Each structure stands twice: as C-alpha cells, then as structure tokens.
Amino acid sequence: MPDPLVAGMALALATAPIATSDFPPDDLRAIEKELQIDAERAPAAALGPAGSPVRARGAANPDISLTLDAAAAAFSAKEPLMTGAHDPSRTGFNWQQLEMGVEAPVDPFFTFKSFIVFAPFGVEVEEAYATTLDLPGNLQARAGQFLTRFGRINAMHPHGWDFVDQTLVVGKMLGSEGNRGLGAELSWLIPLPWYVEAVGSLSDAAGDATARSFYGAADLGVASPLDLQATGALKQFFALSRDWSLAWGLSGANGPNASGRANRTDLFGTDLYLKYRPLDPGADHGLSVTLEALNRRRQQPGSVLVDTGGYVAAVWRFDRHWESGLRADIVEGLPGDPLDPDWSMPRYRGAVSLTYRPSEFSRLRLQGNADFPTWQPPIYGAFLALEVTVGAHGAHAF
Amino acid sequence: MNMNRSFAAMMRLTLAALVLLAGSPGASAAGKLQVVASLPDLAAVAQEVGGDRVEVAALAETTQDPHFVDARPHLILKLNRADLLVHAGLELELGWLPVLVRGARNSRIYDGTPGNLDASTAISVKEIPTGKVDRTMGDVHPTGNPHYMTDPQNGGRVARAIADRLAKLDPAHAASYKARAEAIQKRSGEMARRIAAQFNALPEAKRRVVTYHRSLTYLVDWLGLIVVDELEPKPGIAPSPAHVAKVLAEMRQAKVAAILQEVYYPSRTSQLVATRSGAKLVLIPGFPDFAGGERYLDNLEEIADKVFQALESRS
Numbered sequence: 249m250p251d252p253l254v255a256g257m258a259l260a261l262a263t264a265p266i267a268t269s270d271f272p273p274d275d276l277r278a279i280e281k282e283l284q285i286d287a288e289r290a291p292a293a294a295l296g297p298a299g300s301p302v303r304a305r306g307a308a309n310p311d312i313s314l315t316l317d318a319a320a321a322a323f324s325a326k327e328p329l330m331t332g333a334h335d336p337s338r339t340g341f342n343w344q345q346l347e348m349g350v351e352a353p354v355d356p357f358f359t360f361k362s363f364i365v366f367a368p369f370g371v372e373v374e375e376a377y378a379t380t381l382d383l384p385g386n387l388q389a390r391a392g393q394f395l396t397r398f399g400r401i402n403a404m405h406p407h408g409w410d411f412v413d414q415t416l417v418v419g420k421m422l423g424s425e426g427n428r429g430l431g432a433e434l435s436w437l438i439p440l441p442w443y444v445e446a447v448g449s450l451s452d453a454a455g456d457a458t459a460r461s462f463y464g465a466a467d468l469g470v471a472s473p474l475d476l477q478a479t480g481a482l483k484q485f486f487a488l489s490r491d492w493s494l495a496w497g498l499s500g501a502n503g504p505n506a507s508g509r510a511n512r513t514d515l516f517g518t519d520l521y522l523k524y525r526p527l528d529p530g531a532d533h534g535l536s537v538t539l540e541a542l543n544r545r546r547q548q549p550g551s552v553l554v555d556t557g558g559y560v561a562a563v564w565r566f567d568r569h570w571e572s573g574l575r576a577d578i579v580e581g582l583p584g585d586p587l588d589p590d591w592s593m594p595r596y597r598g599a600v601s602l603t604y605r606p607s608e609f610s611r612l613r614l615q616g617n618a619d620f621p622t623w624q625p626p627i628y629g630a631f632l633a634l635e636v637t638v639g640a641h642g643a644h645a646f
Numbered sequence: 647m648n649m650n651r652s653f654a655a656m657m658r659l660t661l662a663a664l665v666l667l668a669g670s671p672g673a674s675a676a677g678k679l680q681v682v683a684s685l686p687d688l689a690a691v692a693q694e695v696g697g698d699r700v701e702v703a704a705l706a707e708t709t710q711d712p713h714f715v716d717a718r719p720h721l722i723l724k725l726n727r728a729d730l731l732v733h734a735g736l737e738l739e740l741g742w743l744p745v746l747v748r749g750a751r752n753s754r755i756y757d758g759t760p761g762n763l764d765a766s767t768a769i770s771v772k773e774i775p776t777g778k779v780d781r782t783m784g785d786v787h788p789t790g791n792p793h794y795m796t797d798p799q800n801g802g803r804v805a806r807a808i809a810d811r812l813a814k815l816d817p818a819h820a821a822s823y824k825a826r827a828e829a830i831q832k833r834s835g836e837m838a839r840r841i842a843a844q845f846n847a848l849p850e851a852k853r854r855v856v857t858y859h860r861s862l863t864y865l866v867d868w869l870g871l872i873v874v875d876e877l878e879p880k881p882g883i884a885p886s887p888a889h890v891a892k893v894l895a896e897m898r899q900a901k902v903a904a905i906l907q908e909v910y911y912p913s914r915t916s917q918l919v920a921t922r923s924g925a926k927l928v929l930i931p932g933f934p935d936f937a938g939g940e941r942y943l944d945n946l947e948e949i950a951d952k953v954f955q956a957l958e959s960r961s
Contacts, residue, residue, distance in 0.1 A: 382753040443722060483719075485719035486720075527709050527710055608741075643740070643744055
C-alpha cells in the first residue's frame with residue numbers, strides 16, 4: 249500500500265501550476281492541434297443521441313408493441329365456416345386478437361422474439377424463440393416455439409396479411425393458427441450471386457390448430473425423431489429491376505399423422521410473390537400478386553388421401569393511404585376425410601377488399617367474401633375491420 | 647413408404663450440401679473494404695473518403711423516401727459481405743434496416759462493433775424532443791431529426807467519422823482516409839459559408855418558405871431561411887384540406903417565396919398551393935445520384951442553387 253505522505257506529495261506536484269514555457273514547443277503544437285479537433289467534435293458528444301432517454305431505455309428493455317385487430321362482421325349463414333382462429337366468425341362485433349410483440353437482443357450471441365396473443369378467454373403464446381447472431385458459414389439457427397417457414401403467408405401474423413381472414417388452404421392444411429410448434433430451425437444463406445436461403449426445421453407434430461395434418465389434436469408423444477414434423481424450404485429472391493421484385497419459395501414438410509402406426513403426412517408447396525413498386529419521384533402506387541399452392545398426401549389405413557389447394561391474391565395500392573385487393577381461394581375436398589368430414593367437394597371463395605391507412609400504425613379494412621362450399625349453399629360475408637399498433641414493433645421481412 | 651424414403655434422401659443430401667458449402671469463403675475476402683451505406687448521401691461521402699480502397703454500395707435508391715424502403719432480400723447479400731455499415735441512425739431506417747441486418751448473418755456490422763457506424767453520432771442533432779412524445783404528434787423521431795445530411799458541414803463531420811472507422815478497419819491506409827476526410831470537411835465548410843452568405847444577402851421577405859415535411863430543418867438553418875409552416879399538419883400525416891387552406895392563407899399573408907419538398911413526396915397539392923400563392927415549388931432531390939457518380943457536395947450545391955433562384959425571382 250503506498251505511503252500516504254508520498255502519495256500526497258505526488259498529488260500536490262501533479263496539480264501544481266506549471267508554466268507553459270516548461271513544455272517543448274513541439275508538444276504544445278501537438279496538444280493544441282488535438283484540442284482543436286476535440287473542440288470541433290465536442291457538440292456531437294454533448295448533443296448527440298447517445299445520451300437521449302429513448303436510446304438509453306432501448307439498451308436495457310425490449311421493444312414491446314401491442315396490435316389490436318377487431319371487426320364488425322355480417323354473414324348470410326349462421327355457421328360461416330371460417331377456417332382461421334382469428335377470423336371474424338359471427339355476425340356482430342368480433343374480437344380477432346390483441347397481439348403483444350416483444351423483441352430484444354439477449355447477448356452478443358442471441359436475439360429474442362415473442363408474440364403473445366390475448367383474447368377474452370385467455371392468453372396464448374404464439375411464438376417465443378431465440379435466434380443466433382453469430383454462427384459461422386452464413387448459418388442462422390432459432391429455437392423455441394415458432395411458425396414454420398412453410399410457404400409465404402404461414403410465417404406472417406394476421407397484421408401482416410393483406411386481407412382480414414386467413415386463406416382457406418392454410419386453415420385446412422396447416423391449421424387455424426398456422427403451422428407452428430416447439431422446435432429448432434437451421435437456415436443457410438447460400439453464397440450465390442442471387443438471394444437463396446435454405447431452411448430446415450424439426451418441430452412438434454401435435455396441435456389441432458397448429459399441426460392439423462400431422463398428429464393434430466392427438467398428442468401421441470415423441471419416441472423418436474420420426475415423431476416430429478420436419479420442414480424444409482428454399483427461398484429465392486430476384487430483383488427483376490429497380491421497380492419489380494419476385495420472391496419464389498419451395499416448401500416441403502413430413503411428419504406423423506394420428507391415423508395409425510407409422511402413417512405419415514407429406515405437404516408440398518410453392519409460393520410466388522411479385523411486387524411492383526415504382527421508385528420514380530413522387531410515385532406512391534404499387535401492385536403485389538401472391539400465389540400459393542399446396543399439395544397434401546396423408547397415409548390412412550388402407551389408403552392415401554391426396555388433396556390440393558391454393559389462392560391467388562392481388563393488391564393494388566392507389567397512393568400512400570388507399571389500397572384495394574382481390575383474392576381467390578380454391579381448395580379440394582375429399583369424401584370421407586376424417587379431418588373435414590363435411591368438406592367432401594371443392595370449395596371456392598372470392599374476396600374483395602378496400603383498405604385505408606391513416607398512418608403506418610393503423611388501418612381500416614372493408615372486405616366482402618363470397619364463399620361457395622359446393623356441398624352446401626353459398627355464404628356471403630362482409631367485414632369492417634380495425635387494426636391499430638402501438639409501441640415499438642419490429643420491421644417485417646419482405 | 648416411397649415418399650418417406652425420398653424425403654429422407656432429400657434431407658440427407660441437403661445436410662451434406664450444408665456441410666460442404668458452409669465453409670466456403672464469402673465474397674468479402676476481396677482486397678477492397680466492402681462498405682454499405684443505408685442511404686445514397688452517406689454512400690457518396692464514404693466513397694470520397696475511401697477512394698479506390700473501398701467498394702461502396704447504397705441500400706436505398708436516390709428517389710426513395712428513406713422512411714419507407716422495401717427490405718428487398720437481395721440487399722441482404724450486400725450486407726452479408728460488408729466490412730462497414732454506415733447508417734443515418736436516429737431511427738430513420740428503423741422500418742427496414744434491422745430486418746436486413748438480422749438476415750445478413752454478419753456479426754461484423756452489428757451495433758457496437760467497429761463495422762457499424764451510426765453517422766448521427768458525429769453531428770449535433772437538432773429537434774430532440776424535450777417533453778413527452780407520442781404518436782398523436784405524428785411520426786416524430788423521438789431521438790431527434792435524422793435528415794442532417796442536408797447541411798454540408800454535417801457531411802464533413804460524417805466524413806471524418808467514416809475515416810476514423812475505415813482507419814480502424816484498415817490501419818495501413820489510415821493516413822489516406824484521414825487526409826481525404828479533412829479535405830472534404832474543408833471544402834464543405836468553405837461551401838457552407840459561401841452559400842450561406844449568398845442567402846443572407848437576400849432580404850428577409852425573400853427568405854420565407856414552406857416545407858412539405860419537417861425534414862429540411864438542417865437545410866433551412868444552414869441557408870438562413872424562415873419556415874412559415876409545413877404542408878403536413880404533423881410529421882407523416884397527409885395534408886388535410888383545412889390545413890392546406892390555412893397554410894395557403896399564411897403564405898399569401900407572409901408572401902412566402904417558395905415551397906421546398908423532397909421529390910419523393912406527392913407534389914400536386916404543393917403545386918396548387920404554390921400557383922395560388924405566387925410561390926415557387928422547389929423539388930429537391932432527396933439524395934445525390936450516387937449510382938450515377940454524383941458527389942455529395944455537388945448535389946447540395948445544386949439544391950442550394952435551385953432554392954436561391956426560386957427565392958430571388960419572387961417579386
């Protein structure tokens with residue numbers, strides 16, 4: 249430990265005034281120069297955003313957002329046969345969902361994201377997963393509960409959809425909540441001249457609303473990896489021009505179904521997303537076209553059930569605030585389908601929508617549906633839906 | 647089942663391909679530093695500072711509104727190879743840049759690393775809200791106004807910050823980066839003073855302007871202009887007829903000389919108001935034409951010329 253007397257003398261010497269003539273002129277010139285540079289930069293240090301309350305808060309707390317979706321609806325039938333868990337499904341006011349999004353980096357190695365949905369009857373954790381930040385070789389992994397990246401719309405939450413309701417094929421083949429489960433995923437950005445991402449995941453095959461073509465409501469447990477759902481996807485993107493973009497996906501999933509020992513289900517899908525957004529000065533219109541098709545093969549005792557479905561949707565944006573959309577759904581039906589015994593014949597549905605966005609945080613949507621389940625009379629529906637978002641909500645992928 | 651066997655074979659092939667290709671080198675192994683700037687003005691400055699020792703790409707196009715850039719996945723490839731990401735910060739790119747950076751799988755450019763430069767840390771930020779901020783006030787940037795590159799002196803400061811980062815990443819050429827940045831800062835200071843003096847010579851009545859969005863604060867402060875009002879009633883909220891009528895009345899009363907707005911905002915209403923008030927509508931390029939080789943200071947000088955001509959011609 250230093251002697252207090254010696255330390256005190258050292259301090260006194262260090263703080264005693266010294267004439268500047270005691271320093272070599274070369275040192276003084278160097279100090280003056282650096283001080284001048286520091287002075288030029290001083291305002292940034294004093295006034296820059298680093299010390300602002302928002303930035304400081306963001307460093308410690310996750311970004312949290314709340315999105316409310318609610319709709320007034322009218323249907324021509326008492327049972328409108330809507331497939332989505334968050335679709336308006338009865339005449340009158342409909343609570344679709346209140347979604348809380350939470351997102352933050354965990355540490356230099358992981359980031360965390362969760363979507364929790366509140367409804368009058370309870371709370372549901374839709375997604376909660378960690379994503380790696382620093383794997384080598386362009387790899388990225390995530391683990392937890394997540395929506396699988398099968399197709400285009402499955403990984404989106406309702407506030408990312410262009411229409412108020414879920415598409416028929418997703419509801420019928422993937423589940424009313426979309427295909428998701430606890431599991432792990434590995435994706436790889438392939439080093440090619442254009443964007444190609446390969447995705448593979450293993451996840452729970454159980455869940456009536458989340459894996460209905462697999463174990464579905466019958467949770468038969470996991471005795472081996474074959475009791476899990478395996479999903480693979482290849483995502484490609486082509487910047488056709490400055491204004492035109494094309495995304496193309498191929499997806500496949502395989503997992504057990506509950507119809508008998510070792511019976512399995514295969515899902516195959518392809519999706520196309522074409523977007524026109526002119527970048528000319530002042531242009532605020534645009535067009536997007538989405539096409540998605542799925543094929544499903546289910547082993548059953550003594551047979552294989554094969555069905556196909558899909559949709560095509562086009563959205564025309566008039567300006568910053570208004571857009572209009574058209575969508576056509578077509579999904580096959582199978583006689584004797586144990587999952588959908590009534591859906592024995594094809595079902596066609598058309599939708600038209602008009603959306604007004606007062607700002608990027610709110611939208612009002614008017615949508616009309618004409619549904620033709622060929623095994624029963626048509627069903628007509630109309631929705632006026634409100635969506636508002638508060639808080640810090642993460643950016644959506646393209 | 648055949649389908650099962652084929653699926654399993656496909657998975658095995660995929661895994662084998664992953665193992666083989668995961669170790670393949672990225673394109674950033676090339677000799678030049680790969681710099682990606684979120685916006686063309688930052689890209690133009692980075693190119694001048696880095697010279698032929700860097701390869702610079704801009705994510706946003708020259709005519710795009712920087713608040714609303716599509717996160718097109720091919721931009722992820724640029725970020726995947728980047729050694730340095732330069733961005734405006736202050737939440738300007740919040741709606742699109744984070745999703746691109748996450749997708750890029752490149753830890754060299756994450757926040758807090760030498761490869762991530764928030765250029766706003768180099769300048770004095772204006773309009774940092776001091777009271778409560780909420781969205782009833784419109785799309786207010788809670789950490790301050792991020793459109794600071796319309797003041798050439800800020801461009802000079804950003805040039806020095808870029809030079810510092812390039813020097814860290816490529817110490818062998820630090821002196822070259824520093825010298826180039828100092829030259830830019832010197833030129834920007836001289837240009838700023840020369841043009842400000844030109845505008846200050848105008849009578850006050852000819853320096854009154856209306857802007858479309860509150861994005862030109864740094865420009866009007868540099869040029870000594872007086873902003874009578876904005877056409878947007880609140881930032882990011884479309885002009886309402888009542889608000890536009892109020893602005894028109896204010897413009898007539900104050901004999902406003904010009905309406906200033908970036909090219910990416912709708913201009914029909916502005917043109918109407920300009921015509922009816924006797925003002926000139928000046929459409930300002932949002933960014934230099936970086937892809938076409940335009941330099942940052944040349945673009946600002948061109949903007950200042952356009953504004954000056956509009957103000958000077960006001961009777």
